[in-house]
Amino acid sequence: MMPENKGLPVFQRIQFLFLLIIFTLFSFQNVRANGHETASDSVSVANSEHHANHEANHEGAHGEEAFNPGKMILDHVKDAHDWHIMDINGHAVSVPLPVILYDNGLHFFSSSKFEHGHATVESNGNFYKLHNGHIFKTDASGELQLNEKGEALNDKPLDLSITKNVFALLLGAALLLIIFLSVAKSYKKRGTSAPKGLQSLLEPLILFMKDEVIKPSVGKHYAKFLPLLLTIFFFIFINNLMGLIPIFPFGANLTGNIAVTMVLAVIVFIVVNFSGNKHYWKHIFMPDVPVGLWVLLIPIEILGVVLKPFVLMLRLFANITAGHIIILGFFSLIFIFGTKNVVAGYGSAVFSVAFTLFMSVLELLVAFLQAYVFTLLASLYIGSATEEHHHAEEHH
Amino acid sequence: MELVLPGVGLTFWMVLVFGILLFMLKKFAWKPILTALSERENSIEEALKSAEQAREQMAKLKSDNEALYKEAREERDQILKEAREMKENIISEAKKSAEEEGKRMIQKASDEINKQKANAIAELKGQVASLSVNIAEKLINNQLSNNEEQQNIIAKQVNNLNNNQQAIA
Numbered sequence: 001m002m003p004e005n006k007g008l009p010v011f012q013r014i015q016f017l018f019l020l021i022i023f024t025l026f027s028f029q030n031v032r033a034n035g036h037e038t039a040s041d042s043v044s045v046a047n048s049e050h051h052a053n054h055e056a057n058h059e060g061a062h063g064e065e066a067f068n069p070g071k072m073i074l075d076h077v078k079d080a081h082d083w084h085i086m087d088i089n090g091h092a093v094s095v096p097l098p099v100i101l102y103d104n105g106l107h108f109f110s111s112s113k114f115e116h117g118h119a120t121v122e123s124n125g126n127f128y129k130l131h132n133g134h135i136f137k138t139d140a141s142g143e144l145q146l147n148e149k150g151e152a153l154n155d156k157p158l159d160l161s162i163t164k165n166v167f168a169l170l171l172g173a174a175l176l177l178i179i180f181l182s183v184a185k186s187y188k189k190r191g192t193s194a195p196k197g198l199q200s201l202l203e204p205l206i207l208f209m210k211d212e213v214i215k216p217s218v219g220k221h222y223a224k225f226l227p228l229l230l231t232i233f234f235f236i237f238i239n240n241l242m243g244l245i246p247i248f249p250f251g252a253n254l255t256g257n258i259a260v261t262m263v264l265a266v267i268v269f270i271v272v273n274f275s276g277n278k279h280y281w282k283h284i285f286m287p288d289v290p291v292g293l294w295v296l297l298i299p300i301e302i303l304g305v306v307l308k309p310f311v312l313m314l315r316l317f318a319n320i321t322a323g324h325i326i327i328l329g330f331f332s333l334i335f336i337f338g339t340k341n342v343v344a345g346y347g348s349a350v351f352s353v354a355f356t357l358f359m360s361v362l363e364l365l366v367a368f369l370q371a372y373v374f375t376l377l378a379s380l381y382i383g384s385a386t387e388e389h390h391h392a393e394e395h396h
Numbered sequence: 397m398e399l400v401l402p403g404v405g406l407t408f409w410m411v412l413v414f415g416i417l418l419f420m421l422k423k424f425a426w427k428p429i430l431t432a433l434s435e436r437e438n439s440i441e442e443a444l445k446s447a448e449q450a451r452e453q454m455a456k457l458k459s460d461n462e463a464l465y466k467e468a469r470e471e472r473d474q475i476l477k478e479a480r481e482m483k484e485n486i487i488s489e490a491k492k493s494a495e496e497e498g499k500r501m502i503q504k505a506s507d508e509i510n511k512q513k514a515n516a517i518a519e520l521k522g523q524v525a526s527l528s529v530n531i532a533e534k535l536i537n538n539q540l541s542n543n544e545e546q547q548n549i550i551a552k553q554v555n556n557l558n559n560n561q562q563a564i565a
Contacts, residue, residue, distance in 0.1 A: 079403055133398075159405045166409040173417045180425035187432035192439045206429065226430060227422040235417065259402035263410040321399070 067339055069332030077253045077324050080133055080164045081111040085248055092116055095248065097167055101128065101135065103157035111161070128157065135159050165260070168252035172239045180234070209233050209375060217379035221275075221386050225379070228271060232264060233375040240320060240367030244360060255370075256320030258313070265313035268378045273305065276385035308381050312374055319370050323363040330356045527557065 075084065083095040096112035107123040114121060114130040120142030121128045127138045136144060136154035145153045162170070179198065186199045195203045214229050215222045239255045254260055284301040287294065330352045338345025531553045 074399070078399065079406060159403075160408055161405055162409075163403075163405060165406050169406075169409060169413050173413050176417060177420055177425075180421055180429070184425040184428040188428050191432065192436040203433075207433070210430075210433075223430075227426040228418065230426060231414075231418050231421050235414065257403075257406060258400050259406040260410050262402045263407060263414060267414070317400075 067332075067335045069329070069336060072332060073325055073328045075133075076328055077256065077321055078133060079257060081114065081130060081135070081161055082116075083164050083167070083248060097162050097164065099135070099159075099161040101157040101159055101161070103137065107157070126157075129154075135161075164252050165254050165257050167249065168239070168242065168254045169260070171249055172235070172242055172254065175242075176234060176238055179238075206230065209372075213372065213376050214379045217376060218383040219387055222379075225271070225275075225382055228267070229375050229379055229382075232267075232378060233371050236264070236316065236374055237368060237371035240371060241364075243320065243324065244363055244367060253321060253324050256317055256322075256324055258317050261313040261317040264316070264374070265309040268312060268381065269306075269309040272309070272378075272381045272385045275382060277388075279387065280385040308377075312377055316370055316374055319366055323359070323366055327356050327359050327363070330359065524557070524561070531557070 081099060082097055085093050085095065087093065094116075096110045099107070099109050099111050099113075101107040101123070103126055105124065107126065107128075109121060109123055111130075113119065114128075114135075117130040117132075119129075120138060120140075122140075127140055127142060128135050129138045129142050129144060130136075131144055131152045132150075134152070135157060136152045137157055138144060138154055147153055179202070183199050183202055186196065190196065190199070194200075209230060210226060214226060218225055218229075236255055239260075242250045243253055243255060245251055284305065285298060287297045287301065289297055334345055334349045334352045337348040531550070535550050535553070
């Protein structure tokens, strides 16, 4: 079956990407520990990246603020309260976004008031400060209690701000609504005659997902799940593509955010388990093996039920985040070489641009592929939960 | 590890926005789109089906025509064959009757000839008899005058008669 064939390379790929992410994360942690100069002994994992950054920091300390690729990349990949576009002479140019806090009543103000973490904001008698991308509650003096790793220990209000990703989410949803409502209108208008314009662009995609992916995977009751699965597919696809456009208001790492993929995976989990028939539950709690093996198999099956959507969540998150990290990594090379030597910077720019172009094209494929894989696997999980005749299904 | 920890705010907005999006798209986009698509599928299927039916009908009509044509050809052959047979019959009958007629006419002619011949013989016989009587008369007349002369005449006459008879025979 398809997922078995597909499964191996996908998982290998995820492993690789995960290593990459973990590697990047660790280097970021080192850099941060370095920056605060509190305890370099708190992180004993010293790697070459660490040393490289260390040296770069020292060398750059003469002139303006040193370029820190790890911080730049992670600041991009993470969510943020304002939309950072560029720096001009050390001053950040960014689009402020609304901050919404729930802390004994709603607090509503612009993120520009934080002045990128330098200012303490007073709102309805409460004081807030931005630290490492999070909002903490402080007293009037704006003092933060930091632990040895530089993490603030202050209370956090419930943060429902329109962050960069929430903004991208709203934009993506609006775009989807505009596109599909207009397409639906032309379907209503044109009836059974041939498609035209935007309709003919999207129809092959809709038909492909419906007839080649969802119908064979889900099986007989596919019609009931079509709206959800098509919405999931186009939501992921559009937001993946929007994430690849590097100009405001696009380029947010929305589908590479674990919260977004988690919600999608939880929806799939709920749908699969609420539509599961008696064969599905029998397979989990009374498998077709000798009773003695139930002790072993039932926990594995229950784990499988949770693991399937969990893997969906990780796959999408890791693929899209890794794509953003790789592209930004290539760009960082220009500035890493550029701070050493201007000529080296221009020289590496040629290669960086070529590689980034190549990666961007590859990411276009990944944007479609990940949306496709997510929908295909969700369809297969729903299909195996609703299928009438009981036979062996794959174990992930 | 912050990267792999879902943020509360984004999770809240994602649930809200995706929920609304799903509801809106399901009601106002997927329903008309999927209905139109399945309607189109049905109409195409029906068109194909009716085309297939028409093709079948055409094939049936064609085979009907062929059967009719074959039948007509057979009929024509039959008629031709009959005509040929009839012609041969007529010719052979005509021949037969002509032959018979010929034979009959020949028969009639030979009969007539025989009859004429018999008549001629009978007439000849009568003449011979009257001639003999004449000769006898003359002979008797001559005998009365000269016996020798009478003898000569008789001999001469009989000779003549014999010659005549030979000529006749």
